Amino acid sequence: MKLRSLCTTMVQSFCLTAMGFSLLPGAQAQTSTTARSTVTAPVSETNMVTLAGNVRPEANARNDRGAVDGSMQLEHMLLLLRRPSEREAALTDLIERQYEPGSPDFHHWLTAEQLGSDYGPNAKDIAAVTGWLEKNGFAINSVSKSGLVVDFSGNASQVKAAFRTEIHNLSVKGTPHIANMSNPQIPAALQDAVVGVASLNDFRPKPANRGISSARINGASRAITPKSKPEFTVNADYQLVVPDDLHTIYDFDPVYKSGVTGKGETVVVIEDTNVYSTKDWDVFRSTFGLSKYTKGSFTQIHPGGCKNPGVNGADGEAILDAEYASAAAPNAAIVLASCKDTETTFGGLLAMQSLVNENLPPPIMSISYGECEAENGAAQNAMYNQTYQQAASEGVSVFVSSGDEGAASCDADEAVAVYGIAVSGFASTPYNVAVGGTDFGDAYAGTVTDYWKSKNNSIYGSAKSYIPEIPWNDSCASTLITNLVGYNVPYGANGFCNSPEGEEYFLSTASGSGGPSNCAYGYSLIYTPDYNPPSGLPAKSGTCKGYSKPNYQRGMYGNPTDGVRDIPDVSLFAANGVFGHYYVFCYSDPTPGYYGAPCTGDPANWSGAGGTSFASPILAGIQALVNQSTGTPQGNPNYVYYALANKEYGGTGNNSCNSTLGNGVDSSCTFYDITQGDIDVNCLGPYSCYTPSGTNGVLSVTSKAYEKAYNSNRGWDFATGIGTVNVNNLVKNWNKAFQ
Numbered sequence: 001m002k003l004r005s006l007c008t009t010m011v012q013s014f015c016l017t018a019m020g021f022s023l024l025p026g027a028q029a030q031t032s033t034t035a036r037s038t039v040t041a042p043v044s045e046t047n048m049v050t051l052a053g054n055v056r057p058e059a060n061a062r063n064d065r066g067a068v069d070g071s072m073q074l075e076h077m078l079l080l081l082r083r084p085s086e087r088e089a090a091l092t093d094l095i096e097r098q099y100e101p102g103s104p105d106f107h108h109w110l111t112a113e114q115l116g117s118d119y120g121p122n123a124k125d126i127a128a129v130t131g132w133l134e135k136n137g138f139a140i141n142s143v144s145k146s147g148l149v150v151d152f153s154g155n156a157s158q159v160k161a162a163f164r165t166e167i168h169n170l171s172v173k174g175t176p177h178i179a180n181m182s183n184p185q186i187p188a189a190l191q192d193a194v195v196g197v198a199s200l201n202d203f204r205p206k207p208a209n210r211g212i213s214s215a216r217i218n219g220a221s222r223a224i225t226p227k228s229k230p231e232f233t234v235n236a237d238y239q240l241v242v243p244d245d246l247h248t249i250y251d252f253d254p255v256y257k258s259g260v261t262g263k264g265e266t267v268v269v270i271e272d273t274n275v276y277s278t279k280d281w282d283v284f285r286s287t288f289g290l291s292k293y294t295k296g297s298f299t300q301i302h303p304g305g306c307k308n309p310g311v312n313g314a315d316g317e318a319i320l321d322a323e324y325a326s327a328a329a330p331n332a333a334i335v336l337a338s339c340k341d342t343e344t345t346f347g348g349l350l351a352m353q354s355l356v357n358e359n360l361p362p363p364i365m366s367i368s369y370g371e372c373e374a375e376n377g378a379a380q381n382a383m384y385n386q387t388y389q390q391a392a393s394e395g396v397s398v399f400v401s402s403g404d405e406g407a408a409s410c411d412a413d414e415a416v417a418v419y420g421i422a423v424s425g426f427a428s429t430p431y432n433v434a435v436g437g438t439d440f441g442d443a444y445a446g447t448v449t450d451y452w453k454s455k456n457n458s459i460y461g462s463a464k465s466y467i468p469e470i471p472w473n474d475s476c477a478s479t480l481i482t483n484l485v486g487y488n489v490p491y492g493a494n495g496f497c498n499s500p501e502g503e504e505y506f507l508s509t510a511s512g513s514g515g516p517s518n519c520a521y522g523y524s525l526i527y528t529p530d531y532n533p534p535s536g537l538p539a540k541s542g543t544c545k546g547y548s549k550p551n552y553q554r555g556m557y558g559n560p561t562d563g564v565r566d567i568p569d570v571s572l573f574a575a576n577g578v579f580g581h582y583y584v585f586c587y588s589d590p591t592p593g594y595y596g597a598p599c600t601g602d603p604a605n606w607s608g609a610g611g612t613s614f615a616s617p618i619l620a621g622i623q624a625l626v627n628q629s630t631g632t633p634q635g636n637p638n639y640v641y642y643a644l645a646n647k648e649y650g651g652t653g654n655n656s657c658n659s660t661l662g663n664g665v666d667s668s669c670t671f672y673d674i675t676q677g678d679i680d681v682n683c684l685g686p687y688s689c690y691t692p693s694g695t696n697g698v699l700s701v702t703s704k705a706y707e708k709a710y711n712s713n714r715g716w717d718f719a720t721g722i723g724t725v726n727v728n729n730l731v732k733n734w735n736k737a738f739q
Contacts, residue, residue, distance in 0.1 A: 005552040016147040017063040019132055022534030036084045038192035043132050043281055048164060048185040053378030056203055059173045059179040065169040068178055070157030071160070072167070075342040076141065076350060077159075078197040079150040080383050081121050089680035091119040094430075095393050096551060099639040103739045107632065109395035111147035112357045120147030125193045132187065140164065142304075145357045146390055149383075159200065167200065169272040178202050178343065181202065196379030199344050200536055204272070205369035205426060206412045207317035208401035209212050209611035211595050212238075213474050213577040215505035237451055238577060239440075240584045240603060243288045243327035244461025250572070252328070254728040255625055262329025265624035269321040269617055270336040270354065270367040272347030273314045274300055276596065277590035283599045284323045284586040285330070288461035293330035302736030306339035309347055315441075316594060316607065320585045321368055321617045324681070328621025335362065339418070349383065356390045363633035365391065366399040366620035368613035370424035372410035380423060381425045385547070388431035396632040399611035399620040400424075403513030403567040406475065406681040406716065407709040408699055415507045417699050420611040420687035421515050421709050426566055428517040430550035433637055434567035435616040437574025438674060440581050441468040441660070444480055448580075450663065460603055466726075468662040470576040470677035471712050471719040472610065476506035477680040479708075490680070491698045491706060497682045498694035505665060509681045509694065512574055512612060514718035517546025518566040552642040558715025558724075559651045568721040571674070572618055576610025583639050584608045622727055629731050642728070643737035644670050645715075645722040653714035659723065674720040678711045 015659055031354035083091070097105040110118075126147055128138050138154040156167045170177040170438070179201035186194050247253050255261075281298045285291045302308050318336060326334050337355060339347035348369060355361050373381055391398050403409045403424045408417035427434040442448045445468060453462040470480060476497040477490045487496035496502040546564040553559055559566060576582050589596035589608040597607045634640065648654050648670055657669035660676055683689035683699045690706050691697030701707035710718035 006322075012654060032254070035087055036119065037122040038084055039125045039128045041189040043128055043187045043189045044142055045187055047062050047188040049188045049191045049345065050183045050185050051194075051379065052183055054196055054200070055377070055595065056179045056201050057375060058170060058177065058203070059168070059181050059201070063170040063172050064181065065171050068167045068169055069158050069290040070155060070160070072156040072343070073153070074155060074159060074167070074344050075153045076345050077152055077154070077200070078198040078345055078349070078353070079129070079133070079152060080198060080379060080386060081126065081148045081150065081737045082193055083119060083121055083148070087119050090559050091389075095389070098392065098393065099635065107635070109633070109635065110393045112358065112394070113388070115390060115393060116145050116147040121193060126150075128209045129190060129193055133162070138162070144353060148386055149353055163197070165200070182343065187544050191463055195382050195554070198349065198380045200384040202341075202343055203371075203375070204341060204346055205348070205371040207314055207319065207613060207619045208333060208368045208370055208404050209317055209467050209609050209613035209615070210404050210510050210576040212608045213510065213584050214476065215508070215578065220343070221447045239448075239462070239581045240460070240608065241573060241581055242460045242584055242603065243290060244457065245463040246327060246573075248461065248463040250465055250724070251728040256688070258627050259295055260629050260731060262332030262621065262624040262628060265326045265329060265364070265628050266333045266335055266362050267329060267364045267617070267620050267624050268335045268337050268362040269318070269325055269331055270348045270351055270365055271314065271318040271321070271336055272341050273309050273312045273318050273338055274588070275319045275336065276311050276315045280319050280531065280586040281322055281326070281590050285326060287459070287586070287599070287603065288327070290326060290330045290551060292337065295331040296326055297333045298326070298336070299333070300338065302463060303337050303358070306347070306350050306354065307315050309338050309340035311589070315589055316587050316596065317368055317613055319587050320609065320613060321366060323585050324583070325366060325617035325621045326615050328618045329624035332621065332624045349387070352387050359701075361391065361394050361396050362394065363627055364399070364620050364623050365427065366617045368401045368616050370401060370403045370409065370412070370426040372412070372422040373425035373428060374410055374419075374422055378423040383431040384426055385431065388429045392431040392636040393637040395687060397620070397623050397634060397637050398624070399435055399616045400427040400432045401616040402427045402434045402436045404437070404511065404611045405509040405513055406473070406511035406679040406699060407513065407515040408509050408681055408683070409513055409515070412508050412667075415682050416696070417509050417689070418685045418687070420689070421518070421701070423515040423517055423567055424513065428547060428565055430547055430565055431636055433569050433619065433641070434721070435612055436514055436568030436571035437472040437610070437615055438469040438571050438720055438724055439472040439575035439672060440573065441470040441579075441634050441676065442662070443579040444470065444484060444565050447662065463661040465659065466665055466672070469573070469659045469674050469724055471674060471679045472512040473677065473679050473681070474508045474510035474576070474578045474693050475681040476502035476696070477678070477682045478506075478678060480676060480677045481506065490682075490692070492692050493694035495694065497696040497698060503696070507682050510576065511681055512571060512720065513570070514568050514679060514721065515566070516562055516718075517567070550638070550640045556642055556646060556716045557651055558713055558717055566718065570619060570641055570671075570722050570723050571720040572615035573724070574610050574612045574615045577608075582608045582610045583614050594618045622725065622730065625727065625731055626734050630734060640734060640737045644733055647737070649673065649715045668729065669726055671682065671723040671725060672735050673714060673723045674712045675710060675714055675717065678704065678708050680708045680710070680721045
C-alpha cells in the first residue's frame with residue numbers, strides 16, 4: 001500500500017506526508033518461522049568468556065586515577081545481541097534484493113516489527129540475556145523491536161560484578177573521563193547471542209566541523225601571494241559560500257524551478273544537543289533567500305521519550321546541520337532529533353536507535369559526528385553497523401560525515417597524525433553514505449574572477465557557475481599547497497613540512513577524510529615499548545580487517561580491489577578557508593570559547609567554518625529532492641550513486657566530466673570527477689609515516705616510500721570518492737541508473 005498521508009507519534013506527533021512507503025510483508029523470502037536458539041546451555045557465571053576489542057586505548061595505567069564510586073549510576077547502556085548466522089545471511093541477501101530493480105523485493109521495505117519477527121534472535125535467547133542482566137540487578141529499560149538492542153541501566157558495582165570489568169576515572173590530556181579498564185566478560189552460554197556493550201565509557205564522538213583556518217593561501221595571515229587574489233564579495237580576504245552560491249555551483253536552480261524543493265519531505269539531523277536559538281534558523285533562511293519557501297520548517301524532538309539534552313558545546317554543529325539541510329531542501333521539514341548523553345552512551349546513538357525502531361522511521365537521517373574505528377572498539381562499530389543496516393532495510397537513507405582529518409581519523413582535531421591510516425567507524429559501514437569534502441580550485445589555478453562576481457546579489461550570492469574542485473586539505477603535506485608556495489616536495493629536511501613557514505602555519509590534519517575500513521571487527525591499537533605518542537595513546541598496529549567491500553562498490557573504476565569497504569562515497573565543498581573559501585552560518589551562542597557571533601549586519605561577521613559536517617546535511621537535503629521527485633523513499637543511495645557513476649566513468653574515466661574543466665565541464669555530467677590534489681597530512685612516528693629526513697613526515701601507505709594517503713585520481717578515489725554532484729542531473733537521472 002502507498003502511505004500518502006500518515007501522522008505518527010514517532011517524533012512527538014510531527015506529520016510525515018507523501019512518504020510513499022511500500023510495506024509488503026509477504027515479499028521477503030524469510031518467514032516468521034521461529035529463530036534457532038543459540039543459548040543451548042544453562043547460563044552460569046562460573047564459565048565466562050571475554051568480549052575482546054572493547055577497551056578505549058586511553059584506559060591505561062598512565063591515565064588511571066582509580067575506580068569510580070560503585071554507586072555511580074550508568075544509564076541507558078546498550079547491549080547488542082546477535083542474530084543466528086542463517087538469519088543474518090538471509091537479511092543480507094534480502095537487502096541486496098531490496099536494491100535490485102526487477103526483484104520482487106525491490107523497495108519493499110521492512111518495518112522494525114518485521115525485522116524482529118523474521119530476522120531477529122529467538123525470543124527465549126532474548127529472555128535469557130535480559131534475565132541474566134536482571135539477576136545482576138540491572139533495570140531493563142527496553143528491548144528494541146528489532147530484537148537486537150537491550151537498553152539497560154545500573155551502577156558501576158553491578159557492571160563490575162556482571163561483566164567483570166571496573167569503571168575507572170581517567171585523566172586524558174587534563175580532561176576527566178571514565179572508562180572500563182578491561183574487556184567485559186559474559187557467561188559462555190550467551191556468547192553466540194551477545195555481541196557486546198556498545199560503550200562503557202564517556203568518550204564522545206567528534207563533530208566534523210573546523211573553524212576558519214588561520215593559515216590561508218590568499219589571506220592576510222601569511223605573506224605568500226597566490227596566482228590571483230579573490231575579488232571582493234562579502235569579505236576582502238575570503239569568498240564566503242552561502243546557499244545561493246551552492247545552488248549555482250551544484251546546479252540546484254532547475255530542480256527548484258520544476259517544483260522540486262523538498263516539499264512534503266523530512267530530513268532528520270542527529271545530535272546530542274539542542275540548538276542555542278531556533279531563531280538562528282529563521283534568520284539564516286531570511287538572510288539568504290530561503291524564507292520564500294514557506295513550507296520549510298524546523299522542529300526539535302527527543303525520540304523515544306529520551307532526556308532533553310539542553311544546549312551544550314556541540315550546539316554549533318546542531319545549528320549548521322539544520323541550516324544547511326534546509327539550504328539544500330528549502331521546503332522540507334528539518335527535524336533535529338537529540339537525546340542527552342549518558343555516562344556511557346552518545347545521545348545521538350540513542351536518538352537513532354529510537355527512530356529506526358518506530359513504526360514509520362524518517363526517510364532521511366544525517367549525522368555529522370565521528371570516531372575512528374579503532375577507538376570505537378568492536379561492539380560500538382557493530383552497533384553503528386547494525387543501526388544503519390536496519391535503516392537500509394527500512395528504506396531510510398543515512399548520510400554520515402567522513403571526517404575532517406584526511407586518512408588519519410584517530411588523529412581528529414590534532415595538528416599532527418601519529419596513529420597511522422584510519423577511518424571513522426561512524427562512516428565506514430556498508431549501509432550509509434560516507435560524505436567527503438572538497439575545496440574550490442579557482443585560487444590555485446588563478447581563475448578566481450572567472451567564477452566569482454565582484455559584487456554580491458541581494459542574498460549574498462556571487463558564484464557564476466560550477467567551479468573546479470580539489471580535495472579539501474589544509475596540511476603542509478598537500479602537494480598543491482607545497483607547489484604553490486614554491487617547494488618541490490612536502491617531505492624531507494628540505495621539504496615544505498620542515499620549513500619554518502610550513503611548521504608555523506601548515507602543521508594540520510584538517511582535510512576531508514577517506515581511506516579503507518581496517519578495524520571494523522577488532523582492535524588495532526596496542527602498546528609498543530619503543531614508541532610513546534605525545535597524547536599517551538597507543539599506536540596503530542593494523543592487525544584487524546575491515547568491513548567487506550559492498551557489492552555496489554565492486555567494479556567501480558578507480559576503486560581498489562582491496563576487498564574492504566572504502567570511503568568516501570560522494571563529496572561536496574567542505575573547506576574552511578585555506579584557499580579562501582568557507583561556509584557562513586547563523587550561530588548566535590555567546591558562550592566564551594564557542595565560535596558564535598551575532599547574526600546581524602554583514603554575514604562576513606557571522607560564524608564561519610568548514611568540514612564534512614556541512615557536506616553531509618547538504619547531501620541529505622539533496623536526497624529529499626530525489627525522494628520528492630521519485631515519490632518514494634530510496635533507502636541507501638549508494639546503489640544508485642555507483643550505478644550512475646559507472647555509466648558516466650565506464651572503465652577508463654570521462655574527460656568531459658573532469659572537474660578541472662570548471663565552467664567548461666559537460667552539462668550532462670551527474671558527477672564531477674575530482675582529479676587534482678590530495679588529502680595527505682603531516683605526521684610523526686613509525687606508523688604509515690614517510691620521513692626520509694627532517695622531523696615532520698607525511699602520511700603514506702608505507703613508511704618506507706612516498707605513497708600518498710591519498711591522492712585524487714580519475715574515477716573513484718580515497719580523496720573524494722565518486723566526486724561531487726550536479727543536482728539537476730542527479731534528480732533527472734535517478735530512475736535511469738539501472739536502465
